[in-house]
Amino acid sequence: MTTATVDLGAIAHNLALVRRVVSSADVMAVVKADAYGHGLLRVSEALRARDVRWLGVALPSEALALRDFGDTGRILAWLWAPGDGDIERCVASGVDLGVSNSRMLQEVAAAAATTGTKARVQLKVDTGLSRNGCSLSQWPALIAEVLDAGSLVEVTGVWSHLANADIPNHPSVHEQRLLFDQACATAEDLGLVIPMRHLANSPAALLSPETHYDLVRVGIALYGVSPVAGRDFGLRPAMTLVSSVASVKMIDAGASVSYGTTWTATEETLVALVRGGYADGVPRSAGNRAEVVINGRLYPIVGHVAMDQFMVAVSGDVMAGDEVVIFGTSPTANEFAQACDTIGYEIVTRIGPRVPRAYVGAS
Ligand SMILES: Cc1ncc(COP(=O)(O)O)c(C=O)c1O
Numbered sequence: 001m002t003t004a005t006v007d008l009g010a011i012a013h014n015l016a017l018v019r020r021v022v023s024s025a026d027v028m029a030v031v032k033a034d035a036y037g038h039g040l041l042r043v044s045e046a047l048r049a050r051d052v053r054w055l056g057v058a059l060p061s062e063a064l065a066l067r068d069f070g071d072t073g074r075i076l077a078w079l080w081a082p083g084d085g086d087i088e089r090c091v092a093s094g095v096d097l098g099v100s101n102s103r104m105l106q107e108v109a110a111a112a113a114t115t116g117t118k119a120r121v122q123l124k125v126d127t128g129l130s131r132n133g134c135s136l137s138q139w140p141a142l143i144a145e146v147l148d149a150g151s152l153v154e155v156t157g158v159w160s161h162l163a164n165a166d167i168p169n170h171p172s173v174h175e176q177r178l179l180f181d182q183a184c185a186t187a188e189d190l191g192l193v194i195p196m197r198h199l200a201n202s203p204a205a206l207l208s209p210e211t212h213y214d215l216v217r218v219g220i221a222l223y224g225v226s227p228v229a230g231r232d233f234g235l236r237p238a239m240t241l242v243s244s245v246a247s248v249k250m251i252d253a254g255a256s257v258s259y260g261t262t263w264t265a266t267e268e269t270l271v272a273l274v275r276g277g278y279a280d281g282v283p284r285s286a287g288n289r290a291e292v293v294i295n296g297r298l299y300p301i302v303g304h305v306a307m308d309q310f311m312v313a314v315s316g317d318v319m320a321g322d323e324v325v326i327f328g329t330s331p332t333a334n335e336f337a338q339a340c341d342t343i344g345y346e347i348v349t350r351i352g353p354r355v356p357r358a359y360v361g362a363s
Pocket residue numbers: 030078161200201202203217218219220221227
């Protein structure tokens with residue numbers, strides 16, 4: 001069976017490391033997408049135990065899962081659309097909501113009126129990513145509208161998101177920061193008091209002190225996957241995806257392996273069957289490209305990865321029952337991802353629902 005071991009001690013180590021780097025800025029732990037595949041509730045509980053004041057999620061439903069679990073701390077949810085059923089509950093339970101336009105503002109103000117609770121709102125300005133976030137041309141009008149909303153809405157922060165922070169010294173980081181400062185100044189000139197500003201994600205937190213402001217929103221670094229190619233910053237991988245050898249057998253020279261027969265043995269070869277396929281989060285593209293570790297040695301995945309299983313060309317000392325490390329400390333999620341032509345973020349977040357998470361380390 002494939003299991004994802006999650007080391008809560010590694011997450012605590014990474015949190016402490018990020019806190020040292022950003023010194024006076026607060027750290028929002030980003031726990032969207034099931035804490036990047038590591039398990040929303042267990043990870044959030046461990047982070048709150050380490051005095052993490054802010055959790056960040058994409059969806060209102062993720063924030064409400066935390067509230068249902070009993071979390072009463074500060075949460076920011078930033079990806080929602082007018083008409084989503086969860087907005088009233090978010091407002092009523094004190095979840096901060098990212099707001100990027102007038103339509104969203106009207107929705108939270110209406111939820112505030114219905115629930116009798118002031119809506120906590122963090123205004124997002126688009127400084128160059130062109131996803132959500134208020135465009136700079138609309139920004140003064142949105143600020144004016146917020147000020148008009150009066151007692152229905154409390155602005156708890158202004159924020160934006162960077163496009164290229166993972167590329168050291170990329171000029172757009174500086175350009176986005178200048179636009180962010182301008183947007184904040186415009187808002188203040190119009191009379192808005194800004195209690196908190198934030199811009200940085202993991203790579204910016206680790207590389208660009210000028211982006212730290214009051215708080216950094218850190219996801220991938222907490223999970224010990226480096227956000228910058230070629231640098232590890234001393235982060236410790238939190239997740240190890242392990243399976244075991246189900247069986248080994250010798251195949252003849254000329255025999256082909258797995259669907260599509262994309263790999264053919266050039267000589268008599270020992271192959272190991274490993275449980276774990278694309279339903280478990282091992283990308284199909286890992287076939288003939290990525291390597292896994294068995295008994296401390298790297299061996300290649302041969303043939304296409306199937307839904308539930310893949311094959312590895314091994315040497316004579318590999319036996320049924322041996323542990324197979326798909327990624328973790330070595331190969332890292334980033335190394336495994338590179339072989340599959342993707343990024344470490346995708347590798348850890350795509351682990352399938354039938355893979356149990358086993359927690360180790362201090363909580
Ligand atoms: C708006 C926002 N802030 C912060 C993060 C955290 O990014 P990272 O995992 O690089 O720290 C994300 C993740 O994609 C995000 O969407």
